[in-house]
Amino acid sequence: MISLGSGDDQFTIEATSDVANPTSEDVTLNAGPGADTVDINDATMTGVLVVNGESGGDTINMNGPGAVSSSTLNGDDGDDVINLNEVTGTVTVNGG
Ligand SMILES: [Ca+2]
Ligand SMILES: [Ca+2]
DSSP states (O other): OEEOOSSOOEEEEEOOTTOSSOOOSOEEEEOOSSOOEEEEEEOOBSSOEEEEOOSSOOEEEEOSOSBSSEEEEEOOSSOOEEEESSOOSEEEEEOO
16 A cells, blocks of 8 residues: 655556566555645556545546556545546546
8 A cells, every 4th residue: 555645746657667567466545635646557457456536636647557457546535637548447436
């Protein structure tokens, strides 16, 4: 589990090219208070991905495969923007 602190954070979830086998661990990202930006670019993880924007007006961009099986994107409190540019597997979006 990854927790970001208060303030406006920027976080990118992306597999690097030298990783042969993306993580099979379940990943939960808690963005914390503030207007956070989370970019999910090409993680292709085989575990379950959960992104919690928590409070603040957050932006979550899914630009490529997140979790192959199941991804959940929770905006939580605030005016959140969730952009689904590419969807792989089951993606659940909760505006909060
Ligand atoms: Ca937030
Ligand atoms: Ca939010």
